[in-house]
Amino acid sequence: MPKSPRPRARFSFSPTVRALFLAAATCGAVLPALAAIEHEEVDKLMQAGKLDEALTKADAFLKDKPRDPQMRFLKGVIQLDTGKRNEAIAAFTQLTLDAPELPEPYNNLAVIYASQNQFDKARSALESAIRTNPSYATAQENLGDVYARLASQAYSKALQLDQNNTAVQPKLAVIRTLFTPTPPGAKSTALVASAAPVPTAKAPAPAPAPAAPPPPVKVAAAPAPVAAAPKAPEAKAPEAAPAPAPAPAPAASTASNAEVESAVRAWASAWASQDMDRYLAAYGPDFTPTGGQSRKGWEEDRRARIVGKSSISVNIENLAIKVDGQNATAKFRQIYRADNLNVSSRKTLDLQRSGNQWHIRKESVGG
Template identity: 55%
Template sequence: MKHNRSVLLKTLRLLTLVGACTAQFGHADEYTDVSQLVRANKFSEALTQVDSHLTAKPADPQMRFLKGVIQRNLNKTADAITTFTKLTEDYPELPEPYNNLAVLYAGQGQYDKARLALEMAIRTNPSYATAHENLGDVYARLASQAYNKALQLDSGNMVVPPKLALIREVFKPNLTNARPGAGTTVVAAAAPIATPAPAVSVPSAKPTQALTPAAALPTPTAVAVPAKPVPPVAVAATPTAKPAPAPATADAEKTVEAAVIAWAQAWSGKDMAGYLAAYSPDFDTPGKQSRSAWEKDRTDRITGKSRISVKLTELNIKVTGDEAVARFRQAYKADSLSVSSRKTLHLKKQGAGWLITREATGN
């Protein structure tokens, strides 16, 4: 059973910061220093620096999140659970603390608690892909427990063994297809911080906003620092000029980019008419909500903030016919919270414009 828990813990995705931490509000050096210490496996030193920072700024959600990740690396599971639990109490709108809390519970075999934590993460942010994936793994482990119990009560049941074998295959260690970072040191967790990169700035009507942490904490993507890629072996070939993108595709990409920027500007300005109009009537609402319920939820969340700021960087757009995919890093700030995360928008050409049909965080 202990081995099974270990395999599941490696399967579940714990949020981490890939790349140097950089923060706003003048703390860039502190976050970077802590991140570097963690990468060097100097967890005790990192924890000392985090505690020093929190003595002066005890409410800092980013540094508190980092502390939980460091505690986890030091095998101080109980302390890490306390840290993440307190974060969920102080910042219930952030999904990342719930996700990491679930990973810790799963590592202890407390799958019901892990399930509840992940369901809270998803309720907070229905498009949080990492939590959905982790919840699937936890459900599989709960199913395994139920099937084992069924066999104990009825050893002659011939239907259950094949189901158990299938689940065991899912959690079987696979060195070839292992998820990046499995079995490796967890790198400093990403706290909700902005990423320094030339950005497509979306000014807010009023200064502000939000970590959805899930917002406010780490970025919703995660795992350990990938190994340095091995340069490919060159194969002699006649060099050919790379064809320039067709003018029609280039024009479409510019139109999609304009639509994405307009969507972010409407969000920053709390312009609900413009924001909701950016979504297609066929938009895949999270959690299978009705369109009206989703619009009310978004309106309440956005207009309930005193100020919001949304900035997009690393914007990459791919157009295929009447469909497009826009991937970017989103720096979201609202009131006292801030978070940087990866986001993907799927759009479809409808009339002369491009409207959002689906969105996901953490891809």
């Protein structure tokens, strides 16, 4: 699909739960904490690639709460990722009927239709999503992608009908550059699936376009020493002494934070580029995998899960770093996309300095 100013993943689907407490669209009541926790558990299973287990857990939840829109949405994503495309279409379609205030099911239907080259259906679904929420940027972007693909088809047809039309060929050439294959390891471009819906008690009115943000406030540097204003002339009044210069701010903490951030982003970059040597080197010798798995078994499992994907992107958002001497903690939102899988989750990395390098000693989800 057309190139975009930001990286996107090939036919990626919903990132799942983004909050612990969600409002139920069907009854207007706040979901209990237990239900939100079960949403999060399904999210973690999907991220780990345990789709059968995630589906079993989703089905068990829906047996008692069959109208829960969040879990129904997650189940649709699982069905799609396990090749049950028709069932996923049915799930998202039913959601558009039961919760028409949610634009995300329309958007994910459009992604499926586009993958089947049904661009008219994709366009119709995206227009429904935008009518539901005109400020829904993902659907607006995807609609542009669909229009570009339709334009390509129309230009190709025009050229078939009139090969002497010199005006069409340059236009078609420009459009085709947007659909060039993506080399392995690079970020591809395609329709982007929506985030998991956050239902509300009532269907909200279309959100107005956000007001322009105020001019950024620049943080001033440490002020230079300023002499006190002279006092009015008095008999033998002593001249005011200049204020002492402020002590320079310590740079060690800032430098350490920057080093940890560099290590975290290098780890994500190695993962996305499927550079296994660099990826595994990010983990220290004392790193212990969770679940009692051996280090060797964990490395073999990671190679099997990473190498061979048509594309991977690992985006880091809201990175918060805390450094304590030779140890550090990095917490962030991880947006992972690979082939048809698209998940978002909280991630915590515990790191330790070894020489002039920071290495991961513990990795956990949901911190």
